[in-house]
Amino acid sequence: MTAQIDRLIADLGADLRPVRRLSAPILRAAGWLLLVATLAIVLAYFANLPAIAHRLRFVPDMWLAVLGSTLTTVLAAIAAFELSFPDRKPVWALLPLPGLALWVAATGMGCLRAWVIPDTHAADMAEATHCFRFIVLLSIPLSIAMILMIRRACPLRPNLTAATGGLAVAAAAATLLNFFHPYDAGATDMVVHILAIGLVIGANRVLGGRLLTPKTFARRL
Amino acid sequence: MAAASQRAAELDGEWSAMMAAAQTGDRIAYERLLRGCTPLIRRVVMRQGVYADRADDVVQEVLLTIHRARQTYDPARSFSAWLCAIAQRRAIDALRRRGRQDRREVFAPLDYENHPDPSDARQHGMTESMQDASMRGAIDELPDGQREAIEMLALQQMSLDDAAIATGKTKGALKVNMHRALKTLRARFGGDLG
Structure with missing residues (x-):
């Protein structure tokens, strides 16, 4: 062992403080999902719940889209927290794929219905802009909470972890958007949703990835 | 073969106990653990393709990562697996960094x-x-x-x-x-x- 490594070990020993062991990733993911659920309850207070229930009853693909985005939220959150632990394999990043597939397929179906069936009220540009703002703004607090929680662990793949967390955040925001989305997703609306979700994932990947990358190595070595 | 794997399992158990002690602030156990596992870290790092002249730097990065990630270790899981995952990842990071550096710096x-x-x-x-x-x-x-x-x-x-x-x-x-x-x-x- 070189003198440099020996000195580093002594330094690390001197720096040692008792730490509280982190709970299992799935429990940590549940903590973040609880935050999303709390936000959902608050938003539900302002939403027209009977109208939403009516839509859900009569438009089956909306059910599937909500189920898909909710499933994506849950699975991506679990994947992100699993990836934040050093000994977890990167294959965890594939976990949200089934939810994502269902979400994309059901949203596409809704978009197709709005295109084929006459007199369907699809979102116009103003409504699509509202969707974009809603998804992006709601993503900010959810992303901050996600990154803060993930930072307490030690992701060895910060970019992948942050992007997976970003997917959970974007899916959660898109799910909560349904409280204020009383119309079908037209082509424009769908493109705007995709752009907003892409922006949230990209921002998380770039900013979150940087925040999750420890700087201590560069300083120390 | 069986004796070697039994010895490895025993060592893993010892390291796991030392890490659990380190999580509570036991400095002696922690330093013993880090000194004990440094040869394994070096082996893993070099197996990933890091040259001997760079191995010490990567070993130090691994030790720093262990320090930073110690709250994520669950004593119910294998310590060696946790350690090797960190060592492999840091070795890959070092190789990528080296590759990027080589691409940026033109050898002319x-x-x-x-x-x-x-x-x-x-x-x-x-x-x-x-x-x-x-x-x-x-x-x-x-x-x-x-x-x-x-x-x-x-x-x-x-x-x-x-x-x-x-x-x-x-x-x-x-x-x-x-x-x-x-x-x-x-x-x-x-x-x-x-």
Whole structure:
């Protein structure tokens, strides 16, 4: 062992403080999902719940889209927290794929219905802009909470972890958007949703990835 | 074989207990653990393809990561697996960093050879040594492609474009031949080549 490594070990020993062991990733993911659920309850207070229930009853693909985005939220959150632990394999990043597939397929179906069936009220540009703002703004607090929680662990793949967390955040925001989305997703609306979700994932990947990358190595070595 | 795996399991159990103690702030157990597992870290790092001269740096990065990630270790899981995952990842990061660095930093021996510092007295020595019979002999002994490259690019100071036209070879091939020729000459003259 070189003198440099020996000195580093002594330094690390001197720096040692008792730490509280982190709970299992799935429990940590549940903590973040609880935050999303709390936000959902608050938003539900302002939403027209009977109208939403009516839509859900009569438009089956909306059910599937909500189920898909909710499933994506849950699975991506679990994947992100699993990836934040050093000994977890990167294959965890594939976990949200089934939810994502269902979400994309059901949203596409809704978009197709709005295109084929006459007199369907699809979102116009103003409504699509509202969707974009809603998804992006709601993503900010959810992303901050996600990154803060993930930072307490030690992701060895910060970019992948942050992007997976970003997917959970974007899916959660898109799910909560349904409280204020009383119309079908037209082509424009769908493109705007995709752009907003892409922006949230990209921002998380770039900013979150940087925040999750420890700087201590560069300083120390 | 069975005895070796039993010993490995015992060692893993010991390390796991030491890490659990370190999580509560036991400095002695922690330092013993880090010293004990350093050879394994080095083996894992070198198995990933990190050269021996860089291995110490990567081992230090792994030790720092262990320190930063110690709250994520669950004593119900294998410590060796946790440690190896960190060591492998840090080795891959180091190799990628090295790769990026190599791509950013252009290795251009021709620039050094063709544009010597006029204030550097050693260049005059270089001229003398180029005139030296032993240098001429060494150049003559080079394979055809390498000799051609060094004569045109270094001795006649032709540009890469002109040399490529003159020889009918690509600029890449000329650079490779020049690089190999310089390497051979450096090895022969003990690195004392300009």
